[in-house]
Amino acid sequence: MSLPYFFVPGIDGNLVDLPEETARHCVQVLRMRPGEQLSLTDGIGHLYDATIRSAGKRHCTVSVDGVQMEERVARKVSIAISPLKNAGRFEWFLEKATEIGVVEIVPLICQRTERQHFKAERAKSILISAMLQSKQSWLPVLKEPVAFEQAVAQSGWTQKLIAHCEDIQKTALSHFYNSNDTQILIGPEGDFTQTEIDAARFYGYHEVSLGLTRLRTETAGIVAATLLINHD
Helix, strand or coil, X not given: CCCCEEECCCCCCCEEECCHHHHHHHHHHCCCCCCCEEEEECCECEEEEEEEEEECCCCEEEEEEEEEECCCCCCEEEEEECCCCCHHHHHHHHXXXXXXXXXXXEEEECCCCCCCCCCHHHHHHHHHXXXXXXXXXXXXXXXXXXXXXXXXXXXXXXXXXXXXXXXXXXXXXXXXXXXXXXXXXXXXXXXXXXXXXXHHHHCCCEEEECCCCCCCHHHHHHHHHHHHHHCX
């Protein structure tokens, strides 16, 4: 059986006081006691072996017994995606994108975005839970919401793609599998406007097709992430 696994940012030194919520879960829910072992990650690639040294209802101190650095996924993918009117669907996307191994998520405010705000702390909590559940040690970077024009003008990704529903000739996503450094733009429920598509093209984004059917925003994001990261 694998050891209990927790996220603890900013680990420094051999003795670590777990955050209160993590300590409470460890001691009161899992009923762990001094001498028992667990695993920790700081979300930036470090995986720690640790042992509980002292435990109370709201505190838990552990000693770090060893650390190893885990490499990030070879194919780095950024998904710049419009927040959705239905918050639950956007949260589903955040969870699944993390499990797949996306390295960056950019909430993209487009002309047709209906919901421009989301709960950042709740979103981060979802990312952390998904990272731990999928036994990863890298937490995706969740950017602040950014206007479409600013996002495309400032993107520093090597390969830049945009998926939209306009009925024009687009290139299959499989033609762009060779790059290990990709950002793809996914639009809102009403799709990107022609002005946005033209702007993306101006800044070097290639128009791509994700298949034969019209996909919901959150589905398109997951399909793109899966194909770009896990293709053979």
